[in-house]
Amino acid sequence: MRYDYLIVGAGLFGAVFACEAMKKGKKCLVIDRRDHIGGNIYTYEQEGIQVHKYGAHIFHTSNEQVWRYVNDHARFNRYTNSPVANYKGEVYSMPFNMYTFNKMWGVVTPEEAKETIARQVAESKIENPKNLEEQAISLVGRDIYEKLVKGYTEKQWGKSATELPAFIIRRLPVRFTYDNNYFNDLYQGIPIGGYTGMIVSMLQGVEVRLGEEFLKERERYLRMADKVVYTGMLDAYFDNCYGTLEYRSLRFETEVFDTDNYQGNAVVNYTDRETPYTRVIEHKHFEFGTQEKTVVTREYPAAWRPGDEPYYPMNDEKNNALFQKYQKLAKKEEHVIFGGRLGQYKYYDMDDVVEQALLCAGRELG
Numbered sequence: 001m002r003y004d005y006l007i008v009g010a011g012l013f014g015a016v017f018a019c020e021a022m023k024k025g026k027k028c029l030v031i032d033r034r035d036h037i038g039g040n041i042y043t044y045e046q047e048g049i050q051v052h053k054y055g056a057h058i059f060h061t062s063n064e065q066v067w068r069y070v071n072d073h074a075r076f077n078r079y080t081n082s083p084v085a086n087y088k089g090e091v092y093s094m095p096f097n098m099y100t101f102n103k104m105w106g107v108v109t110p111e112e113a114k115e116t117i118a119r120q121v122a123e124s125k126i127e128n129p130k131n132l133e134e135q136a137i138s139l140v141g142r143d144i145y146e147k148l149v150k151g152y153t154e155k156q157w158g159k160s161a162t163e164l165p166a167f168i169i170r171r172l173p174v175r176f177t178y179d180n181n182y183f184n185d186l187y188q189g190i191p192i193g194g195y196t197g198m199i200v201s202m203l204q205g206v207e208v209r210l211g212e213e214f215l216k217e218r219e220r221y222l223r224m225a226d227k228v229v230y231t232g233m234l235d236a237y238f239d240n241c242y243g244t245l246e247y248r249s250l251r252f253e254t255e256v257f258d259t260d261n262y263q264g265n266a267v268v269n270y271t272d273r274e275t276p277y278t279r280v281i282e283h284k285h286f287e288f289g290t291q292e293k294t295v296v297t298r299e300y301p302a303a304w305r306p307g308d309e310p311y312y313p314m315n316d317e318k319n320n321a322l323f324q325k326y327q328k329l330a331k332k333e334e335h336v337i338f339g340g341r342l343g344q345y346k347y348y349d350m351d352d353v354v355e356q357a358l359l360c361a362g363r364e365l366g
């Protein structure tokens with residue numbers, strides 16, 4: 001059996017590429033080591049609710065072409081991401097906006113909020129921030145930093161904010177309007193019926209084999225197709241010959257509760273240091289669910305070791321330099337295209353992935 005393309009990974013990148021290749025009459029085989037399609041955007045049904053298995057996923061974009069593309073494969077609902085932050089029982093609106101400032105200081109007008117932030121920034125007397133703590137205080141002042149940034153960031157990275165480099169936070173989005181919409185993008189929503197249905201639509205007519213590990217039988221797979229699209233970990237493809245690219249991982253705990261509404265919002269961030277999880281997701285609110293029960297997931301940040309699920313690339317100097325070395329090797333692999341968040345070692349949102357996959361397909365398929 002011979003294919004034009006072997007696509008390693010049935011995630012969003014692999015699915016978009018396969019869909020485009022099919023349209024051009026190419027014969028594709030998609031394999032994935034997992035027992036399901038969709039990669040990290042996989043959703044499954046529990047208690048009649050679509051559960052985001054690998055963490056909350058909200059599609060948002062300002063790219064017209066990408067929005068039209070995903071709408072060809074799914075109907076999107078009108079979900080608007082408005083997470084709230086819970087700091088020791090005090091609830092604040094996110095992203096930082098006039099509702100947040102009103103709750104924090106009782107201020108009502110944008111001018112009052114700006115003055116308060118400017119005063120706190122001036123009081124900090126930080127001119128050249130040496131670490132993340134100083135950087136954040138110099139951007140938003142001490143109150144917002146202490147209650148809404150410090151604990152969350154320390155949990156996320158597993159380090160004290162004074163040990164973290166300043167560059168992690170280049171800016172902290174602050175909005176002087178009463179607007180809780182987390183994203184500035186033109187379009188956002190969640191596919192009605194979940195993301196898996198969208199991937200099923202993209203992979204219609206494409207041969208898919210699940211539970212297959214490319215790296216275990218690389219030679220056999222390479223012989224099966226003229227070209228390979230590889231969306232797995234870049235360093236693993238080269239047997240980690242220069243060392244291991246590092247990630248930050250996550251652990252999810254999912255529970256069903258016998259109540260129709262557990263927390264009143266899809267996403268609640270826990271911003272104190274003591275609560276071990278960073279976010280609690282109540283999946284039904286992504287789709288305005290009215291089921292009698294509810295499914296809730298707690299998200300715990302975790303150190304990553306080889307073999308764990310890699311979630312967030314650690315794009316610091318050391319890892320970026322290592323990535324460059326692997327990229328040089330990748331360029332020599334003429335019959336292999338490296339794509340997606342793992343193949344490119346970049347944090348990509350879903351719209352970036354669709355854009356990259358369409359660009360890649362355009363270059364490759366004409």
Ligand SMILES: Cc1cc2nc3c(=O)[nH]c(=O)nc-3n(C[C@H](O)[C@H](O)[C@H](O)COP(=O)(O)OP(=O)(O)OC[C@H]3O[C@@H](n4cnc5c(N)ncnc54)[C@H](O)[C@@H]3O)c2cc1C
Nearest residue numbers: 009011012013033039040055057058214232340341349350
């Ligand atoms: C917690 C979290 C929340 C996120 N939330 C959002 C959000 O709200 N909005 C947004 O736009 N984006 C979000 N993202 C980003 C989004 O998940 C990614 O953009 C998208 O899933 C990347 O798709 P991909 O195809 O590149 O990678 P993946 O989804 O990782 O797919 C790669 C696939 O390849 C398979 N594979 C890898 N190696 C092999 C191998 N050797 N053999 C066989 N199969 C292999 C894997 O099993 C996997 O299924 C979030 C990411 C995380 C981690």
